[in-house]
Amino acid sequence: MIKHLPDNASNTFIRLRNSLISATGKAIGDYNMIEDGILFWFA
Numbered sequence: 001m002i003k004h005l006p007d008n009a010s011n012t013f014i015r016l017r018n019s020l021i022s023a024t025g026k027a028i029g030d031y032n033m034i035e036d037g038i039l040f041w042f043a
Contacts, residue, residue: 005014 005017
């Protein structure tokens with residue numbers, strides 16, 4: 001997990017950040033963006 005947070009981060013900010021990280025990981029899996037150890041980025 002990424003632990004870089006501002007000192008004054010609100011709970012809403014932390015929840016949003018965690019949600020975005022989770023959604024990104026799920027999207028990578030859903031769209032098979034990782035194949036044979038290579039990460040593919042789509043524009």
